[in-house]
Amino acid sequence: MERSDESLMQAWVGGDAAAFEALYLRHKGMLFRYLLRSLKQQAATEELFQETWVRVVAARLRWQPQAKFSTWLLQIAHNLMVDHWRRQRPAEPDPETALAALDAPEEDRPDAQWSQFEQRRRLQRALEALPDEQREAFLLRAEAGLGIEEIAEATGVGRETAKSRLRYAMARLRELLTP
Amino acid sequence: MTDPSEIDEKRLLEAYRALPRPEPPAALDAAVLAHARAALATVRPARSRWVAGLASAAVLTLAVGTGWQMRENTLGTAPLSPIDSRPEAGAEAVVGAVAESTPLAADAGSKSADNSAPRPDSRDVQPVAAEQKGESATRQDRSERQRSMQDETAGSAQQSRQPYRAQAPPRAVVPAPLAAAAPEAPPPAPPAQEAAAAPPAASMLRKSTARAVEGGADGTQSTAIDALAKPAPQADSVPEPTENEILANDDDAGSTRSIPQTLSPLEWLDAIRRMRDQGDTRRAADALAQFRAVYPDEPVPDDLKNLLP
Numbered sequence: 001m002e003r004s005d006e007s008l009m010q011a012w013v014g015g016d017a018a019a020f021e022a023l024y025l026r027h028k029g030m031l032f033r034y035l036l037r038s039l040k041q042q043a044a045t046e047e048l049f050q051e052t053w054v055r056v057v058a059a060r061l062r063w064q065p066q067a068k069f070s071t072w073l074l075q076i077a078h079n080l081m082v083d084h085w086r087r088q089r090p091a092e093p094d095p096e097t098a099l100a101a102l103d104a105p106e107e108d109r110p111d112a113q114w115s116q117f118e119q120r121r122r123l124q125r126a127l128e129a130l131p132d133e134q135r136e137a138f139l140l141r142a143e144a145g146l147g148i149e150e151i152a153e154a155t156g157v158g159r160e161t162a163k164s165r166l167r168y169a170m171a172r173l174r175e176l177l178t179p
Numbered sequence: 180m181t182d183p184s185e186i187d188e189k190r191l192l193e194a195y196r197a198l199p200r201p202e203p204p205a206a207l208d209a210a211v212l213a214h215a216r217a218a219l220a221t222v223r224p225a226r227s228r229w230v231a232g233l234a235s236a237a238v239l240t241l242a243v244g245t246g247w248q249m250r251e252n253t254l255g256t257a258p259l260s261p262i263d264s265r266p267e268a269g270a271e272a273v274v275g276a277v278a279e280s281t282p283l284a285a286d287a288g289s290k291s292a293d294n295s296a297p298r299p300d301s302r303d304v305q306p307v308a309a310e311q312k313g314e315s316a317t318r319q320d321r322s323e324r325q326r327s328m329q330d331e332t333a334g335s336a337q338q339s340r341q342p343y344r345a346q347a348p349p350r351a352v353v354p355a356p357l358a359a360a361a362p363e364a365p366p367p368a369p370p371a372q373e374a375a376a377a378p379p380a381a382s383m384l385r386k387s388t389a390r391a392v393e394g395g396a397d398g399t400q401s402t403a404i405d406a407l408a409k410p411a412p413q414a415d416s417v418p419e420p421t422e423n424e425i426l427a428n429d430d431d432a433g434s435t436r437s438i439p440q441t442l443s444p445l446e447w448l449d450a451i452r453r454m455r456d457q458g459d460t461r462r463a464a465d466a467l468a469q470f471r472a473v474y475p476d477e478p479v480p481d482d483l484k485n486l487l488p
Contacts, residue, residue, distance in 0.1 A: 020215045032203045053211040057218045120198050142195040
């Protein structure tokens with residue numbers, strides 16, 4: 001039976017290094033993609049990814065078992081991204097760089113799957129076009145599987161605000177993906 | 180019926196999950212995991228510091244406790260001869276004094292000189308000396324009577340006391356403050372003027388309290404009784420005289436003050452017997468009269484009834 005995130009977190013706080021490795025392997029991909037698709041910059045993503053885990057390590061003793069680990073992790077990442085956006089707002093990301101990072105390896109793209117590849121590329125562009133708050137709400141929903149309440153908690157907004165952001169994001173993506 | 184918006188959301192989520200799923204680089208994984216391990220490693224020294232602090236506190240507590248115990252032990256041994264300071268312990272002190280031989284009693288003088296703490300025998304010079312100063316006039320009147328008594332009691336008893344007096348503690352053992360407080364104190368009575376007394380009685384007198392001696396200063400029995408009836412605090416305020424001073428006062432008081440009233444009845448009667456056996460029947464009779472005044476309910480032994488008037 002797979003141990004829960006909270007159990008692993010408690011074990012790690014108690015000195016079990018292997019518990020942290022399990023937690024990291026379980027959440028590293030989700031966190032990395034959430035940051036990459038939000039920041040759209042590989043270097044900034046790696047920087048904030050590492051900084052997020054550093055914050056987790058530093059704040060482990062303050063973590064409460066009642067809190068869901070994934071929500072807590074994404075909340076830390078969100079706060080770091082907000083700070084990053086405040087510093088980097090004038091500079092727009094390079095779309096080609098972000099898309100290159102999001103592209104799948106070339107060997108996974110046979111010619112027969114060209115239409116599917118084109119569909120994913122359109123989705124990526126649609127995500128890039130979303131406002132930051134709506135894109136973040138969608139990523140938290142699609143990547144981390146968070147509900148409305150958890151999205152609101154991770155982003156530090158009210159439930160209705162989170163619900164509205166998610167609804168607008170879905171509507172905008174549908175419009176952009178509709179031929 | 181399914182909501183079209185839910186269908187659209189499911190399709191969107193499926194399309195998103197079909198996107199490439201990039202992972203962090205291996206170097207980034209290694210850096211994060213190394214940082215986490217280092218953080219756990221730094222916790223252990225913190226625990227070591229906590230243990231070290233606890234150990235330091237334990238050592239400090241042990242040191243303070245040991246010091247406190249040593250202090251208590253020092254305080255417990257500080258008072259010398261506490262039994263002498265208790266008025267009700269006078270008889271017990273005399274019992275202990277009777278067991279001592281004269282040479283041993285003489286050694287007390289040299290011991291007191293070596294002891295830094297003031298002994299009751301040496302610290303009580305000043306009050307007695309002051310008393311002697313106040314009574315200097317009456318002392319001169321009594322001197323002739325004392326000389327006549329000495330003539331009567333001279334003999335073997337006088338000779339037996341001489342070695343004891345030669346080893347009596349000197350006045351030099353008096354603590355400086357007390358000695359300075361009584362600069363006009365007259366020197367002790369010369370041995371030639373001292374009344375004769377049996378060596379055992381002298382040994383008893385050495386340990387007796389000064390209250391009985393002072394109580395009988397005027398030679399009357401009523402004063403002696405009053406002295407015996409003094410409350411306990413009087414024992415603290417009235418210091419115990421030295422051996423020489425007791426004997427000197429004994430000389431001043433005359434024959435009726437040869438035995439302190441703080442003796443137990445049996446000890447008192449034994450002292451009277453010794454006087455009688457040494458031929459000093461007059462003093463023995465006076466002492467017996469004094470005894471009857473102090474202990475009116477005590478029966479007079481048959482062997483001493485011939486001393487009754």
